[in-house]
Amino acid sequence: MSIWEYANPKKFIATTGPWVPVMLWGSIAILVVGLVWGFFFTPDDFRQGSTVKIFYLHVPSALMAINAWFMMLIASVIWLVRRHHVSALAARAAAPVGVVMTVMALFTGAIWGQPMWGTWWAWDPRLTSFLILFLFYLGYIALWEAIEDPDTAADLTSVLCIVGSVFAVLSRYAVNFWSQGLHQPASLSLDKEENVADVFWYPALVCIAGFVLLFVALVLMRTATEIRVRRMRALEARMRG
Secondary structure: OOOOHHOOHHHHHHHOOOOHHHHHHHHHHHHHHHHHHHOOOOOOOOOOHHHHHHHHHHHHHHHHHHHHHHHHHHHHHHHHHHHHHHHHHHHHHHHHHHHHHHHHHHHHHHHHHHHHHHOOOOOOOHHHHHHHHHHHHHHHHEEEEEEOOOOHHHHHHHHHHHHHHHHHHHHHHHHHOOOOOOOOOOOOOOOOOOHHHHHHHHHHHHHHHHHHHHHHHHHHHHHHHHHHHHHHHHHHHHOOO
């Protein structure tokens, strides 16, 4: 069985449709467990106090905001190379979800930054690149809406996605490139010495798993919707013709 079989819209919907409700409810259950665990059953940090608990929303949302763009990049490249419409529609479907994740990360970061840095916002390299990534998300969505021909829109948004990937990378690694920034290094790492304490780490991993599952479910659901919308428009065009 080849993965390219799922480029067929009918097969894609038939295969993913039954799994979407399972993943949605599963993600909600996992998030409830992770957030309740993190907010109510972990201690306050000795430096940051209870403010540290925004970590359980901020880190997963920021992680998904960046990785959503990378998912869009892969889908866009597949479209440009193989011209599979499902991949282009999957990239389009992921963009609004990525916007929500980006807004959540910016908002929770501001809540954390005000007591820690004494300001809601700072032109830190990581924050700035993250804000630019948010603007690329908005531009990507606007470009899809502005162009009537879907294939042309897919081509141009794919190019925009490739360009915007620079800021997705900077959002992830800006701390490594500019050490003078205010933002701390990655909170979760494979390096035991750089990781947060296990009491915070385990519930954070549960929250991340919930966010990942929620993202996948929403993208699959929105992709199926985009496929159906395209079919309806094609039928309308035939009836008018």
